[in-house]
Amino acid sequence: xxxxxxxxxxxxxxxxxxxxxxxxxEIGYAKLSIEAIANRAGVGKHTIYRRWSSKGALLLDSLLxxxxxxxxxxYTDDVLADLREQAYAAVELLARPPVGPLVQALIAEAQHDxxxxxxxxxxxxxxxxxxxxxxxxxxxEEGHLSPDFDLxxxxxxxxGPLYFQFLITQEPITREYVxxxxxxxxxxxxxxxxxTR
Amino acid sequence: xxxxxxxxxxxxxxxxxxxxxxxxxEIGYAKLSIEAIANRAGVGKHTIYRRWSSKGALLLDSLLxxxxxxxxxxYTDDVLADLREQAYAAVELLARPPVGPLVQALIAEAQHDxxxxxxxxxxxxxxxxxxxxxxxxxxxEEGHLSPDFDLxxxxxxxxGPLYFQFLITQEPITREYVxxxxxxxxxxxxxxxxxTR
Amino acid sequence: xxxxxxxxxxxxxxxxxxxxxxxxxEIGYAKLSIEAIANRAGVGKHTIYRRWSSKGALLLDSLLxxxxxxxxxxYTDDVLADLREQAYAAVELLARPPVGPLVQALIAEAQHDxxxxxxxxxxxxxxxxxxxxxxxxxxxEEGHLSPDFDLxxxxxxxxGPLYFQFLITQEPITREYVxxxxxxxxxxxxxxxxxTR
Amino acid sequence: xxxxxxxxxxxxxxxxxxxxxxxxxEIGYAKLSIEAIANRAGVGKHTIYRRWSSKGALLLDSLLxxxxxxxxxxYTDDVLADLREQAYAAVELLARPPVGPLVQALIAEAQHDxxxxxxxxxxxxxxxxxxxxxxxxxxxEEGHLSPDFDLxxxxxxxxGPLYFQFLITQEPITREYVxxxxxxxxxxxxxxxxxTR
DNA sequence: AAGTAACCGAGACGGTACGTCACGTCTTTGA
DNA sequence: TCAAAGACGTGACGTACCGTCTCGGTTACTT
Numbered sequence: 001x002x003x004x005x006x007x008x009x010x011x012x013x014x015x016x017x018x019x020x021x022x023x024x025x026e027i028g029y030a031k032l033s034i035e036a037i038a039n040r041a042g043v044g045k046h047t048i049y050r051r052w053s054s055k056g057a058l059l060l061d062s063l064l065x066x067x068x069x070x071x072x073x074x075y076t077d078d079v080l081a082d083l084r085e086q087a088y089a090a091v092e093l094l095a096r097p098p099v100g101p102l103v104q105a106l107i108a109e110a111q112h113d114x115x116x117x118x119x120x121x122x123x124x125x126x127x128x129x130x131x132x133x134x135x136x137x138x139x140x141e142e143g144h145l146s147p148d149f150d151l152x153x154x155x156x157x158x159x160g161p162l163y164f165q166f167l168i169t170q171e172p173i174t175r176e177y178v179x180x181x182x183x184x185x186x187x188x189x190x191x192x193x194x195x196t197r
Numbered sequence: 198x199x200x201x202x203x204x205x206x207x208x209x210x211x212x213x214x215x216x217x218x219x220x221x222x223e224i225g226y227a228k229l230s231i232e233a234i235a236n237r238a239g240v241g242k243h244t245i246y247r248r249w250s251s252k253g254a255l256l257l258d259s260l261l262x263x264x265x266x267x268x269x270x271x272y273t274d275d276v277l278a279d280l281r282e283q284a285y286a287a288v289e290l291l292a293r294p295p296v297g298p299l300v301q302a303l304i305a306e307a308q309h310d311x312x313x314x315x316x317x318x319x320x321x322x323x324x325x326x327x328x329x330x331x332x333x334x335x336x337x338e339e340g341h342l343s344p345d346f347d348l349x350x351x352x353x354x355x356x357g358p359l360y361f362q363f364l365i366t367q368e369p370i371t372r373e374y375v376x377x378x379x380x381x382x383x384x385x386x387x388x389x390x391x392x393t394r
Numbered sequence: 395x396x397x398x399x400x401x402x403x404x405x406x407x408x409x410x411x412x413x414x415x416x417x418x419x420e421i422g423y424a425k426l427s428i429e430a431i432a433n434r435a436g437v438g439k440h441t442i443y444r445r446w447s448s449k450g451a452l453l454l455d456s457l458l459x460x461x462x463x464x465x466x467x468x469y470t471d472d473v474l475a476d477l478r479e480q481a482y483a484a485v486e487l488l489a490r491p492p493v494g495p496l497v498q499a500l501i502a503e504a505q506h507d508x509x510x511x512x513x514x515x516x517x518x519x520x521x522x523x524x525x526x527x528x529x530x531x532x533x534x535e536e537g538h539l540s541p542d543f544d545l546x547x548x549x550x551x552x553x554g555p556l557y558f559q560f561l562i563t564q565e566p567i568t569r570e571y572v573x574x575x576x577x578x579x580x581x582x583x584x585x586x587x588x589x590t591r
Numbered sequence: 592x593x594x595x596x597x598x599x600x601x602x603x604x605x606x607x608x609x610x611x612x613x614x615x616x617e618i619g620y621a622k623l624s625i626e627a628i629a630n631r632a633g634v635g636k637h638t639i640y641r642r643w644s645s646k647g648a649l650l651l652d653s654l655l656x657x658x659x660x661x662x663x664x665x666y667t668d669d670v671l672a673d674l675r676e677q678a679y680a681a682v683e684l685l686a687r688p689p690v691g692p693l694v695q696a697l698i699a700e701a702q703h704d705x706x707x708x709x710x711x712x713x714x715x716x717x718x719x720x721x722x723x724x725x726x727x728x729x730x731x732e733e734g735h736l737s738p739d740f741d742l743x744x745x746x747x748x749x750x751g752p753l754y755f756q757f758l759i760t761q762e763p764i765t766r767e768y769v770x771x772x773x774x775x776x777x778x779x780x781x782x783x784x785x786x787t788r
Numbered sequence: 789a790a791g792t793a794a795c796c797g798a799g800a801c802g803g804t805a806c807g808t809c810a811c812g813t814c815t816t817t818g819a
Numbered sequence: 820t821c822a823a824a825g826a827c828g829t830g831a832c833g834t835a836c837c838g839t840c841t842c843g844g845t846t847a848c849t850t
């Protein structure tokens with residue numbers, strides 16, 4: 001029997017995060033003000049400041065509070081296909097509200113708030129990277145991946161081009177783009193030895 | 198003989214951009230206020246608003262007004278080496294003030310201002326990409342690069358991992374990291390045909 | 395034959411004053427800005443500053459440039475009636491645009507600009523007072539007015555209550571009000587000797 | 592036992608009004624800016640805007656917050672003397688800072704802000720008028736005043752000439768002037784009946 | 789007729805103030 | 820005891836005008 005210990009608090013916390021996402025979708029996460037969130041959530045400003053040290057921290061918690069499809073990799077014989085599949089899912093999430101704009105806003109925050117950067121990396125990037133690295137390791141063990149490949153590097157190489165498209169060119173990340181990227185990464189840019197010969 | 202013809206305007210424009218960089222280095226580009234820049238530059242706020250429509254626009258112009266080392270690729274026999282060399286230089290610029298923080302701030306701005314995003318892409322990213330693509334095309338023609346390779350894709354693959362490190366993990370981009378990335382990109386992640394045999 | 399000497403200037407001067415009145419009626423004389431007048435009149439700001447030293451000066455000239463009904467007193471046997479008649483006319487002018495609001499604005503300006511106060515008194519009040527004093531003097535000579543009456547004082551006593559209504563209570567100055575004021579001024583506030591006796 | 596309960600607010604209100612008067616005396620009430628008052632009073636601009644809707648409203652409250660000598664009429668046998676006495680006192684107040692310039696500024700404001708005009712009339716003019724009317728009524732009952740005299744009119748007639756001098760001619764209002772005005776008002780402008788006979 | 793001076797529109801410029809917004813801290817008050 | 824409500828000092832926003840100052844481009848008078 002749970003004696004509703006400290007129940008009110010949790011309620012409020014959730015309400016605030018829910019409002020954050022809601023309001024963020026309406027007016028944009030960049031224009032969010034603590035003041036507006038407090039107002040909309042029917043909560044004192046203090047109640048927010050008590051829980052989060054910065055807008056970035058609130059955004060991060062709000063992001064992570066969203067129903068996480070908890071995407072994980074398939075482990076078929078075809079690593080490339082598995083990676084693609086996974087990327088499709090990730091990209092689809094990032095492609096639309098609320099996750100996409102939220103991540104964008106968080107990365108923006110991270111550029112001038114090292115604490116947000118650290119937390120974001122730890123709680124958002126690293127878990128994703130972990131899964132990827134695990135999947136790659138399995139592939140490597142099965143010989144589907146070049147054995148002398150640093151897996152953290154692989155992680156950066158796989159994620160980088162997607163984030164580049166997301167943050168810099170800001171064009172939609174299509175399945176074709178994903179296919180191309182992974183295709184290229186696996187094939188390498190060198191002229192094919194076979195072709196040369 | 199009229200000296201300094203229509204000089205006043207340009208003078209101020211430069212003074213403002215100089216002050217922007219200066220003050221940005223002192224207090225951080227994110228905390229820059231138009232008010233403070235105007236004050237420091239001894240200029241009315243209007244004089245800034247007349248020239249730039251947003252902080253982002255001012256930051257971009259200020260960035261581009263910096264003495265551009267105008268880095269361009271070498272065209273030796275070794276594409277890989279040339280790319281690396283170029284990346285070293287770029288990374289070195291990004292590694293320290295004023296360019297690094299300015300670019301960081303600009304990318305942050307670009308996340309919630311599409312106009313900044315577009316201008317940044319057009320005036321900062323695209324020129325760089327152009328040089329890279331040109332270099333890659335030359336390589337391709339000489340058979341140093343897989344011939345069936347979309348060059349824009351190559352651009353994303355080469356830049357992505359570096360920007361990922363710059364924006365997301367925010368760890369210093371060492372020469373080793375650059376070497377690893379380009380090495381991996383050229384080799385590809387697939388197990389070597391030799392190994393397969 | 396007038397060889398249009400310095401003609402352009404006069405044109406502009408008039409255009410500016412016309413615009414002043416026009417724009418003042420639209421947005422209120424208090425909110426008038428030199429900038430807006432210049433714009434509307436199609437004239438550089440300098441051209442205004444060259445002619446008038448302050449907004450008050452411009453307002454005063456604009457007021458005096460209006461077609462002046464050039465009201466003057468009748469000289470019948472009945473001073474009281476003549477004064478009333480004159481007051482009706484004056485009050486009617488003050489009652490509606492553009493004169494009323496303009497005078498109001500000028501008096502407002504005069505409260506914090508001694509130069510405006512002086513000019514306004516000299517060019518607006520004094521001429522009116524002159525006529526009144528002259529009319530009163532005639533009356534005095536004909537025995538229609540208490541002979542031991544300082545005429546400047548009489549002027550103040552006649553005008554004061556009207557301006558009081560105009561500036562302070564800001565209620566419409568009806569003919570009845572005018573009648574009452576002059577009636578009372580002539581009769582005096584003392585109990586009538588005749589009535590007492 | 593809670594001391595200073597709900598005290599903060601009132602403190603600030605007073606501080607702001609005090610500063611308003613102070614600063615107004617130094618630089619003139621017309622040149623007062625909310626910004627400067629806030630600065631000098633060590634208060635945020637909002638704290639002022641929260642309390643007063645316009646500069647006029649603040650000026651009015653500041654005026655009324657001044658130590659009011661709370662002048663009231665004597666009730667001797669001599670109405671004329673009582674009125675004079677009262678007028679001396681009033682005029683003396685208006686003759687010098689801070690009251691004089693404040694009232695002047697308020698009347699100026701009232702010329703383009705109907706809300707200020709209304710409040711000023713209600714809270715400054717009407718109370719004074721009330722006392723005067725009351726005094727006049729007493730006089731009337733005692734037969735010291737013409738019985739068929741509208742008292743509101745009497746108010747206008749008594750105040751008008753003084754305000755005329757105050758606002759329009761802007762010359763000092765001497766005791767002599769007061770004497771003359773009231774003398775004339777009581778005697779009336781008509782030739783004396785005795786003189787007629 | 790050409791030269792020259794004055795004047796003009798346009799509007800940039802350094803300022804000052806506006807009235808608003810949000811920050812993060814702090815009281816106060818009601819449940 | 821805790822939270823809502825929101826007052827508070829601070830600082831920046833973007834705008835409006837101030838009065839001064841170029842800037843070219845006419846006029847219209849002089850020589």
